[in-house]
Amino acid sequence: MDWTDRIGRRLKLRDLHILLAVVQYGNMSKAARQLSVSNPVVTRAVADLERTLGVRLVDRTPQGAELTIYGRTLLNRGVVAFDELKQAVKDIEFLANPMTGEVRIGCNLATGVGFVTAVTEQLSRRYPRIVFHLVVADSAATERTLEQRKVDLVIGRIFGTAGDQLNTEILYDDPFVITAGAHNPWHRRRRIKLSDLMNEPWTLPPPDSPFGAVVEEAFRAAGLGVPRSTVVTSNVPIRNALLESGRFLTIVPSSVLKFSVKNGIIKKLPIDLPITQRPIGIMTLKNRTIGPVAQLVIDCAREIAKSMALRRRATSRDRSES
16 A cells, blocks of 8 residues: 555545544544534545545444444554644643643552652742643553553552553652551550551551552561451541541551651651562653653652652761761
């Protein structure tokens, strides 16, 4: 198939856009309503694509429109093409006015209320007209949103190896710590063993979640079973709110205490949990150009991570000298 004669002159982005809408909304009538065009316009656009490519792209059924194998192949590439065009428009807008723009950041909740909040707060001071869209989900779901091009980058905890389509950059290690409310008597104790806390009220993440697996790993490494959890939730702010009563204990990433807990209302207990080092990093999609606003986010994340490392080294040096 000659590109210039059969594709370059005949394949229209508008027709591809209409085909994407047909797939998104399930049938041609709904696509027409969403695009504010008539049904014949949608039908003609799909027919023109099929005639240009010489294959059937859509099967019309009583249940709606279903892509054929050829249609799926076209749209797999078409989504990438539209994404690149959208990124190009964003880049042009930023070049025209470097103080404006928008970026979509995928993150899990724990990283979102901690490190990502610090990044967006600092950048929003420098660039007050940039809009930050935070797409919060669990770690596996954030990777999927990146692969589906729904976000520009992901900042979060890296469990194991990332997918083949992703680039990863480690920012810092973020160990988990056991925490209690300021009114909990345990935070006044200087010597505590993990086994001392087994019968206390706990609020922990679900055991089948990535964070739940880390919790189980820590207790197993200490030769203990996971304590009974009174409240089970992955929501870190809810767990922190329960701690304020002075009764509960929980496990959170240390960065949560650093960035999102103020006024000393939650305290870290003096226990070093075994085997809970999990790096926080940036994930981007391979073969996808990083836009200028997303690059600002990456550069700011690196700056904050570097300053954290410098402070940790200074604290360690002061302790050793004392």
